[in-house]
Amino acid sequence: MGYSFLHRKERIVLTTIDVINEYGIKGISTREVAKRQGITEAAVFKHFPKKVDLLHAVLDFYAQYDSDISASSLQQKDYLQAIFYYVVTYAEYYENYPQITAITQSYDVLACEDDFREKIKKIYFGRLTALRDLAAKAQQAGLLSCELSAAQIAEIILGFFHAACLTWRFQKYAYSLKNYVASTLQVLLNSFITDRREERVRKWQEF
Amino acid sequence: MGYSFLHRKERIVLTTIDVINEYGIKGISTREVAKRQGITEAAVFKHFPKKVDLLHAVLDFYAQYDSDISASSLQQKDYLQAIFYYVVTYAEYYENYPQITAITQSYDVLACEDDFREKIKKIYFGRLTALRDLAAKAQQAGLLSCELSAAQIAEIILGFFHAACLTWRFQKYAYSLKNYVASTLQVLLNSFITDRREERVRKWQEF
Amino acid sequence: MGYSFLHRKERIVLTTIDVINEYGIKGISTREVAKRQGITEAAVFKHFPKKVDLLHAVLDFYAQYDSDISASSLQQKDYLQAIFYYVVTYAEYYENYPQITAITQSYDVLACEDDFREKIKKIYFGRLTALRDLAAKAQQAGLLSCELSAAQIAEIILGFFHAACLTWRFQKYAYSLKNYVASTLQVLLNSFITDRREERVRKWQEF
Amino acid sequence: MGYSFLHRKERIVLTTIDVINEYGIKGISTREVAKRQGITEAAVFKHFPKKVDLLHAVLDFYAQYDSDISASSLQQKDYLQAIFYYVVTYAEYYENYPQITAITQSYDVLACEDDFREKIKKIYFGRLTALRDLAAKAQQAGLLSCELSAAQIAEIILGFFHAACLTWRFQKYAYSLKNYVASTLQVLLNSFITDRREERVRKWQEF
DNA sequence: CATGAATGAGACTTCATTCAT
DNA sequence: GATGAATGAAGTCTCATTCAT
Numbered sequence: 001m002g003y004s005f006l007h008r009k010e011r012i013v014l015t016t017i018d019v020i021n022e023y024g025i026k027g028i029s030t031r032e033v034a035k036r037q038g039i040t041e042a043a044v045f046k047h048f049p050k051k052v053d054l055l056h057a058v059l060d061f062y063a064q065y066d067s068d069i070s071a072s073s074l075q076q077k078d079y080l081q082a083i084f085y086y087v088v089t090y091a092e093y094y095e096n097y098p099q100i101t102a103i104t105q106s107y108d109v110l111a112c113e114d115d116f117r118e119k120i121k122k123i124y125f126g127r128l129t130a131l132r133d134l135a136a137k138a139q140q141a142g143l144l145s146c147e148l149s150a151a152q153i154a155e156i157i158l159g160f161f162h163a164a165c166l167t168w169r170f171q172k173y174a175y176s177l178k179n180y181v182a183s184t185l186q187v188l189l190n191s192f193i194t195d196r197r198e199e200r201v202r203k204w205q206e207f
Numbered sequence: 208m209g210y211s212f213l214h215r216k217e218r219i220v221l222t223t224i225d226v227i228n229e230y231g232i233k234g235i236s237t238r239e240v241a242k243r244q245g246i247t248e249a250a251v252f253k254h255f256p257k258k259v260d261l262l263h264a265v266l267d268f269y270a271q272y273d274s275d276i277s278a279s280s281l282q283q284k285d286y287l288q289a290i291f292y293y294v295v296t297y298a299e300y301y302e303n304y305p306q307i308t309a310i311t312q313s314y315d316v317l318a319c320e321d322d323f324r325e326k327i328k329k330i331y332f333g334r335l336t337a338l339r340d341l342a343a344k345a346q347q348a349g350l351l352s353c354e355l356s357a358a359q360i361a362e363i364i365l366g367f368f369h370a371a372c373l374t375w376r377f378q379k380y381a382y383s384l385k386n387y388v389a390s391t392l393q394v395l396l397n398s399f400i401t402d403r404r405e406e407r408v409r410k411w412q413e414f
Numbered sequence: 415m416g417y418s419f420l421h422r423k424e425r426i427v428l429t430t431i432d433v434i435n436e437y438g439i440k441g442i443s444t445r446e447v448a449k450r451q452g453i454t455e456a457a458v459f460k461h462f463p464k465k466v467d468l469l470h471a472v473l474d475f476y477a478q479y480d481s482d483i484s485a486s487s488l489q490q491k492d493y494l495q496a497i498f499y500y501v502v503t504y505a506e507y508y509e510n511y512p513q514i515t516a517i518t519q520s521y522d523v524l525a526c527e528d529d530f531r532e533k534i535k536k537i538y539f540g541r542l543t544a545l546r547d548l549a550a551k552a553q554q555a556g557l558l559s560c561e562l563s564a565a566q567i568a569e570i571i572l573g574f575f576h577a578a579c580l581t582w583r584f585q586k587y588a589y590s591l592k593n594y595v596a597s598t599l600q601v602l603l604n605s606f607i608t609d610r611r612e613e614r615v616r617k618w619q620e621f
Numbered sequence: 622m623g624y625s626f627l628h629r630k631e632r633i634v635l636t637t638i639d640v641i642n643e644y645g646i647k648g649i650s651t652r653e654v655a656k657r658q659g660i661t662e663a664a665v666f667k668h669f670p671k672k673v674d675l676l677h678a679v680l681d682f683y684a685q686y687d688s689d690i691s692a693s694s695l696q697q698k699d700y701l702q703a704i705f706y707y708v709v710t711y712a713e714y715y716e717n718y719p720q721i722t723a724i725t726q727s728y729d730v731l732a733c734e735d736d737f738r739e740k741i742k743k744i745y746f747g748r749l750t751a752l753r754d755l756a757a758k759a760q761q762a763g764l765l766s767c768e769l770s771a772a773q774i775a776e777i778i779l780g781f782f783h784a785a786c787l788t789w790r791f792q793k794y795a796y797s798l799k800n801y802v803a804s805t806l807q808v809l810l811n812s813f814i815t816d817r818r819e820e821r822v823r824k825w826q827e828f
Numbered sequence: 829c830a831t832g833a834a835t836g837a838g839a840c841t842t843c844a845t846t847c848a849t
Numbered sequence: 850g851a852t853g854a855a856t857g858a859a860g861t862c863t864c865a866t867t868c869a870t
Contacts (some may be wrong), residue, residue, distance in 0.1 A: 041839095042842085
């Protein structure tokens with residue numbers, strides 16, 4: 001994991017995520033990051049004058065595709081498919097970069113620090129809202145039952161995804177996160193479908 | 208929050224949870240705990256010779272009712288009601304002691320440390336398994352659809368609950384966690400019910 | 415200069431003054447202070463949680479006798495004698511503790527830091543004002559000419575005293591500061607006397 | 622304060638003085654100087670291979686007119702006027718370049734460093750000696766009383782001037798340093814005049 | 829039980845300086 | 850002349866922990 005093909009600044013960010021993954025948020029030290037990069041701490045500080053800046057870069061990196069994924073979702077066949085796409089895209093990304101799920105599990109801990117609270121909340125509620133909007137549109141299109149509010153549906157789905165990531169982490173990435181999330185989500189969404197007859201004919205498109 | 212009616216040792220544990228709630232796991236310091244208790248750091252070490260011991264006490268405290276709640280669930284009217292009872296009991300407990308939800312959000316961070324990994328996993332998988340067992344029995348009783356495995360149902364429900372806690376935290380406990388979780392869970396479980404006709408007649412019992 | 419008869423906290427202050435005297439304000443480091451005291455830096459920080467606190471303690475120590483000296487001056491035979499007493503008392507004190515003159519020469523440098531600006535100005539203007547008040551009273555009593563304002567007289571006297579200290583420092587305390595200041599001040603004050611005839615009969619009292 | 626009309630090397634010196642004025646001697650850092658000049662730290666080192674060199678340049682700049690002013694003084698009408706001219710010339714210069722008074726207040730701090738001690742002492746005693754020589758000649762010419770030695774007179778005058786600068790700095794240059802120094806000095810010198818009758822007829826020439 | 833004084837390790841950060849380009 | 854990337858030393862400060870009293 002030298003990430004040697006990248007620029008130092010980006011390499012430092014990735015290394016930091018590795019450290020978070022291994023030692024947790026409280027385990028990040030400029031010393032450790034520097035050591036893993038084979039440079040001095042002072043060199044790290046040339047790129048990120050304060051440790052806080054480094055953490056912000058990590059969070060920006062973490063959320064860098066959020067709006068893209070949100071936008072792409074809308075180009076799916078229908079809003080049900082969009083929800084599916086939205087979640088499974090993250091699952092696929094995380095499967096290829098398991099370390100980053102450490103961030104997903106650290107929202108609250110990060111939010112304890114003034115410096116990150118707003119950014120974390122923005123990411124969390126941003127994703128929740130994106131899902132909620134998709135759910136709301138699916139409801140308007142008569143695809144999803146209205147017994148649960150769109151916000152509740154979003155929270156159930158995102159909550160499940162986070163739990164799935166945590167279980168996956170605890171089990172050392174021993175199976176395919178994407179497959180697990182995709183297959184669970186299909187049935188879950190089917191349970192929320194308005195007309196149970198549609199359920200039987202629906203074709204879930206992998207991508 | 209002086210917790211003055213308790214013994215020092217227990218007070219220290221509660222104070223530590225307060226600190227975790229405010230500053231996060233990495234914010235716990237013997238100094239801060241001592242300061243809040245109005246004693247010296249050295250005094251804290253009389254009760255907990257190592258910081259690790261204190262953290263273990265916090266985790267034991269956090270999970271102290273787990274088996275009781277699990278047991279009580281089985282005394283509910285049916286297994287569907289048992290699942291409902293299981294989750295809402297935690298919601299009610301947390302609503303009365305919001306700080307403790309900080310622990311719920313720190314599983315992964317805690318699990319990064321060798322000292323706590325096993326205990327954390329035991330708590331997490333313990334709760335997941337308890338829920339899964341209830342779900343399995345509900346399926347065997349024909350109350351829950353078998354489209355999702357019991358483990359998946361458990362993960363969806365626990366995931367939702369954790370997400371609900373996180374949102375609640377971010378929104379500064381502005382509403383009733385218990386009510387929100389209870390009402391969402393009713394509809395969610397209804398969606399998983401085998402026979403839709405039963406859904407209409409089911410009476411959810413608050414407690 | 416172990417100052418071993420004093421309490422640690424006070425010893426640290428005195429050691430800090432020694433360091434300022436040798437290396438200048440910018441040369442004070444907690445490391446150096448700790449080393450000279452034969453303790454660890456952490457121990458220094460137990461007594462002074464921030465370096466700034468240590469510096470404040472140094473300034474408080476520096477100015478600790480200011481109001482006493484000011485008060486004692488007023489008990490002299492007359493206001494001319496009071497001015498004389500005021501300045502020579504400092505000269506005597508400094509002669510016995512030459513290191514402390516390093517502070518006198520660092521007003522401006524210290525005042526560059528937000529943390530000390532107000533305290534430094536208070537000390538400087540406090541002494542200037544004390545002298546001015548004495549001069550004003552001497553003028554009212556007809557002892558000093560009014561050609562110069564009391565403020566100007568104060569600035570001339572204090573300026574001379576500071577310059578005398580600086581010269582004395584540069585010359586490695588090779589002579590008696592007190593004697594030099596006292597004898598110069600006598601003639602200087604005589605020059606400001608209203609009636610030149612009085613000059614010849616005035617008896618300056620050493621103390 | 623871009624000083625853009627000057628050569629880089631000189632600009633760096635002036636910028637350094639600005640920094641000293643704002644942050645004090647210990648606040649000078651190659652980083653800060655470079656930043657203010659809009660160049661990199663490395664670029665500063667092209668001009669001044671060591672920080673010490675930069676400081677020497679600052680001191681040379683500070684004292685650059687010393688011999689000129691000393692020489693010009695001798696061309697005044699008489700030695701009393703020469704003393705007056707000597708001091709007021711500095712006052713005028715400083716009034717037009719207030720930042721430079723920061724150096725005047727940092728003699729002792731600078732002298733703590735081996736690298737500058739000799740240069741600082743040379744400047745300080747150079748000015749003191751220049752004044753003393755003028756005073757001695759004024760005494761020889763019967764213009765100044767001999768009650769104070771020439772050296773004492775010099776120290777009183779220079780001390781007053783330094784104090785005047787410090788007060789002026791503390792009061793944010795709110796008034797004319799030159800006027801204040803000039804008017805005070807006139808009366809002060811009058812006090813030292815041999816024959817009080819001359820005092821009344823003396824005409825002080827501003828320039 | 830509790831305190832006060834101390835410690836060693838390590839955290840973040842700044843600084844002067846170097847060097848290849 | 851200038852830059853960008855790096856460095857080693859030092860500085861302030863925090864932390865868990867110890868121990869005599």
